[in-house]
Amino acid sequence: MAAPPQVDGLTLDAEAVALDRAHVFHSWSAQAHVAPFVVAGGAGSTVWDHAGHAYLDFSSQLVNTNIGHQHPRVVEAIREQAAALTTVAPATANLTRGRAAEAVLAHAPDRFAKVFFTNGGADANENAIRMARLHTGRDKVVSHYRSYHGNTGAAVVATGDWRRVPNEYARGHVHVFGPYLYRSEFWATTPEQECERALQHLERVVQCEGPDSVAAILLETVPGTAGVLVPPAGYLAGVREIADRYGIVLVLDEVMAGFGRTGSWFAFDQHDVVPDLVTFAKGVNSGYVPAGGVLVSAEIAATFDDRVYPGGLTYSGHPLAMAAIVGALGAMEDEGVVENAAAVGRDVLGPGLADLAARQPLVGEVRGCGVFWAVELVADRATRAPVPAAVVGAVKAACLARGLLPFVVDNRVHVVPPCVVTPDEARRGLEILDDALTEATPAP
Template identity: 40%
Template sequence: MIDLCKQHTMYTWAKGDAVDPIPVERAEGVYMYTPDGQRILDFNSQLMCVNIGHGHPKVIEAIKKQLEQLVYVYPGTATAVRARTAKLLSEIVPGDINTFFFTSGGAEANENAIKIARQYTGRHKILSRYRSYHGATEACMQLTGDPRRWANEPGGPGYIKVMDPRPYTYSFGETDEEKTAENLKYLEEVIMYEGPHTIAAMFVETVTGTNGVQPPPAGYLKGLKALLEKYGILLVCDEVMAGFGRTGKMFAFEHYDFVPDILTMAKGLNSSYIPLGAVGMSDKLAAHFQENVFWGGLTYNSHCVGLAAAEATIHVMRDEGLVENAAKLQHVMRSEMDRLQAKHPSFKEGRALGLFGMVDLQKNSKGEPMAPYNGAHPAMNELGKFFRDNGLFTFVRWGSFMCNPPLCITEEQLKEGFEIIDRGLEITDRAFEG
């Protein structure tokens, strides 16, 4: 199985010769199983996407039922599942976001959000942040700030990067209030330099995902929305990772007392059982496209089977209290991180909002990262192997690793994951320089 996959398929973000894929035969709940019977705790919900857990029977049944009724029709039709799912989304997304354009995934959602913003405003420039990831398509690579964009440059014109309120090494201040005030002051100067009349939108991950699981400082997003409104610039919140219960709210922006103009989503929308994404837009944008053509289209727009999975997934999340479970278990993840930080000198910092978590490791008491920006360290490679050999699946990246289990995880299972992490950190402790 592994040999044929490597021989005949291409893997993402990797050299083919270096790929060492995990063989997976089946998955259920919070666990994956290899053909030889090894049980692996999924501590990252795959790509932060299987929010309801693997193999939920109600979603599988909904998919089967839809397959028997209607699989695919072209996007210009009306279907019952399209009507129901769009109405359901309008009910659960706060504020005046009531209209949705369905895509095949998160990158396509962001691509179409770019089109919507540009066509609505008549402007072409797009702001985004350096500590960001927005997808691997051509335009989304230009939105993205992290190093994966480098090999995809140069891209199209008009993409402007700005610093985050919490940059990688620099600080805008010590307190949240200082970080917010100084970053917004800096951003307004960038807007002045670029010309506000040329800027259509700014894209942000409501909570930065793979580049740190960084919640914004207090007041930042509400202040950002007000600043952008001052210049007629739309705010797009990318919640492909942070949405659908991950942070202990159905949508991450609910933590911060504002509503974006555009909301992009995927992953947790149907827990990735079937490819699906969506762009949600405010009523003022939707009204514009009632009277003006939207110049965009996708063969798989509003695919019946993907929508059936989304509808069932949302009902599972609500009926089984998975958003509430994520909020409840935040304190367990936080306490486990605090316990490990007190025990292991290589543990620098842990962050958790709901079940959205990341741990940063350090190589010395100065707090220098165990691995440099976009770099590696032998101890991190060894730690990743330890996790895999001991039945824990997560992502080890640079000097950090992720803690993003399915929202159906129990307190006992969560502590099972941290027990493996506890033993693994002995590896990075040995690399700690004092």
């Protein structure tokens, strides 16, 4: 869809930036160096600023607009709910909330009985950790170093990346290395070795920490911000076996990977594993109204049949967010959105990125599935040394100049368009990325 005509757009863009710089405090940023990108509107896989400059959105904002921007069915669902009831206390019974829970559970394995709704992914992980601890009577949570689970007390300490370090106020968190063959911590040379050694490492850490002290193993099914690290065959099934061996709750974080992103409703559908708790957010309603939740197995839900669950949120199951879930999941089912994500990944993004990796000297590895891919940029393919930040910045700038909005993390470009992206849009995005890489490649 074309961008709207300019209506004093340059002035409005300047006003947006000025107000932002004057009054908005940005997350994960040194405030004096923020350079905000203006988004005024969007449709499908395209966004634009007030001046009418359009960009193909290969970021899905924060990898959450799975159904694309301004999907009419979701917008209408929110509008209808706003006309009927804008808010209600979480202790009430609300038809829209019940329908949202039913719609989510319809895509989950049969063992899941209930949904605890939250405001987003961080508090979903927070409550999953709480449930696991109360259910087991244990304290410790084991998670990966290469992970991100949110920016609340326990969730940020369960996170493994740098954001954990200045925020380590929660107790009982232990980290391990997960599989990442391209930069193996285990001297592995094959996926099978990486899998076997990562599982052995995980089990030894559990044993050394004391299995009777470990409440949960919390993993992103496919670590997203850490680099779209699709686990090797057998890894998650092996984690399930370790959890069962020691009576540990397995929590899979599907906040970024769920609801079509990997080409299936849940990413774990592709890995022969069923967890005990599942956390979700983002793609469940594409972030149109903030929402997240925890899928709770019947066994863990029963723990709180006669015991008070000591947790809650004022906006748990907020009607507008629930209406957005019902609208989004219904549209995804009817329009084959998950199937589209799988097909675009298989037929366009996968082959196209493999071609980039073969031709572009900056590309060390590409990996992913569905509409969830990462392009790892290296200064030297032999040593796999990451490119300097200036090169990544040059790639990003070249993409923006050509009308592509990328998602850039560390030395990687994540290729994460909406699940509704068309094959032609996907090809166009890859062509732009190809040109940007060529422009940013340092002269020999």
